[in-house]
Amino acid sequence: MGSTGTPGAGERTSSDRDAAIVSGGGSAWGVRQHYLPYLALVPALIVLLGLIIPFVIGVYWSLTDYKLTSSLPKAFIGLANYQDLFTNPVFWNSVRVTLTYVVLVLLIELPLGLAVALMLNRDNPVVRFFRAVLILPLMMPPVVGALMWKSMMTPDGILNFLLGRVGAGPFQWLGSLSLALPSILLIDIWLYTPFAALVILAGLQSLPREPFEAAMVDGASPWTAFHSLTLPMLLPFLIIVGTFRGIDSLKIFDLIYATTQGGPVDATNSLAIQAYFEAIRWTNFGTAMTYSIILWALCYGLAFYFIRRWRKAMQ
C-alpha cells in the first residue's frame, strides 16, 4: 500500500482504505482494519459482563426478602429493606463508624503525607533509603499490617511498655470501646500514609521551577510560595490521594476483620463489615445486598465528587 518516503504517504493510505470500504470491501484488508480493533475488546467485555451481571442480580436481591436458609422462595418487597435500614440503629451506627473513619483518614493522612513528601523532597542517601522503606507497608497485605499491630497492641505488648516508660497508659487499644476505632485508624495511617507521601512527592518533583524563582525574585517568603504556588499546583495530586484513600476507607473491611471484627460491641462495625456478617453469618442476603448497594452509592458519590474536583483542578 502506498509508497513510502513521501510526505503525503500517510494520508494517501488512509484514503485508499476508505475507498476500499466504500467500494464494498473489494479488499478485505480495509474492512478487517476497521473491525479488528473492536473484536480485540470482546474478551475484556465478556469479563466485564461477568462482573456486572452478579451486581445487577444483587441490586434485585436488595429488593427482596431473600434469606439463604429460608425454605420459602424469595419475594419482591420493593424498597422495604431500605426503609427498614433507615429506621434501624445498627445501620446508622455503621454509617457513623464508616463516615467517621473516612473523615479522620483524610484529615490525617493527607496533611501527614504532604509533610512526609516535603521531607523526602531532597536527595541524599538517608532520604533515598527512607523512600525504599516507605514502600514496604504498601506492598504487604493489609491483613498482615493489621496482625503486626495487633501483636504490639496486647495488654502486655510493646506499645503499652514503651508508653509506660513515658508515663502514659496502659491502654486497652483494640479491646476498648473508645479506642478501638482510633487503634484501627493508627494501623491505617501506618499502612497508607506512605501512599499519600509517595504520590505527593511525585507531584512535588513534577513542579516547574520558574514560578518559584520568580517568587523568590519578588521577595516572597517560603510560606507565601508554599501557600500560593506549591499547594495549588499540588491539588491534582492531593485529589488523587483523596480519591483512593477516601473510597478505600469507605469500603474498610480487611483491617477491621483482622482485628476487632466490628467490636467491641459495635464500635468498629463499618458498613462493609455489617454487610459481610448479614450475608455470611445471618444469611440475610436481601439485607446484606441493601447494605452493599448503599455502600456502593456512597463510593460512587465520593468518586463522582473527586473526579469533578480533579477535572476543575486540571483546568
Added chain:
Amino acid sequence: MTRRKTWTVGNVAYWVGFALFFVFTLFPLVWVGLMAFKTPVDIFAVPPKIFFSPTMDNFRKVLSQGDFLNYYRNTFIIAAGAVALTLLVGTPAAYVLARQEFRFKEDLAFTFLSFRFAPELAVIIPLFVIFQRLNLYDNYLGLILIYQSITLPLLIWLMRGYFEDVPKDIEQAAKVDGAGWWEIFTRISIPLVLPGIAASVVLAFIFSWNALIFGLVLGGRETYPVTIALLGYMGYQNVDWGPMAAATLITIIPEFVLALFVLRSLVRGLTFGAVHGG
C-alpha cells in the same frame, strides 16, 4: 545571623520529624521480624526483650504443621492465574482504548475502572450463590475469575497509559509500510511497552496476593489464600504470635523482592496511571 538561626531551627525540626516518622514506619517491621525468631517465653517477656537467642522453631512449625504451604500454593495459583488471564484479555483492550476513537470510549474505560472503586461485596455476595450453582465455589477457576476485578482495571488503565506513551509516528511508519493492525500491535507496540507490562504484571500479582475478602467469601478449604491462613493463627483468646510472625515474613518477603523490580513504576501503578514518575 538571624537567617542562619532560623535555618538551624528548621533543620533540627526537619530531622526530628524525619526521625519520628522513620521510627514509626520501621519499628513494627523490625519488631515483628524479631518476634518470628523468638520462643514463646521471649515473646511474652516483661520487659520486652530486644536481645535474645534466636530460634527457627516458629518457621519449622509453620512449614511442617497445618496447611500453611497449601494456602501458600493456593495464593500463587490464584494470583498467577488471575494475572495471566488479565494479561491475555486486557492487553488488547488497553491498546484499543489507547489508539482507537469510538463512541462511549471513555465511558467504557471508566466502567472497567469502577470495579476498582466499587465495594467488592456488591459483586461477591451474589456470586456466593451463583458460584455454588455453577460449581465454581471453592474452586481455583472461580477465584481467578473474580480476581479479575482486582487485576483487569489495573492492567487496562496502566497499559493504556503505556501504549499512549509510544510515539504515534512509529506505528504510522509501520502502517505506511503496509503492516496490519494486529501486526503493529504485536510486533511494534508490545515490545516497546514491555517494561510497562512487567510493572503491571508485578503489581497485579502483588494486589492479588494481598486480597482477603474474595477468598473469605468464595473460597473454601481447598482454595483459601494465605491471608486467611494468617488469620487462622488467631484463636478466640490466645494468639500463636511466634508462628504468625514467621508466616507473615514468609508471606511478604517475596512481595518485597518483586516490588524491587518495579520501583520506578510504583507510584504510576499505585495510582492506576494517574501519576507518572516518582
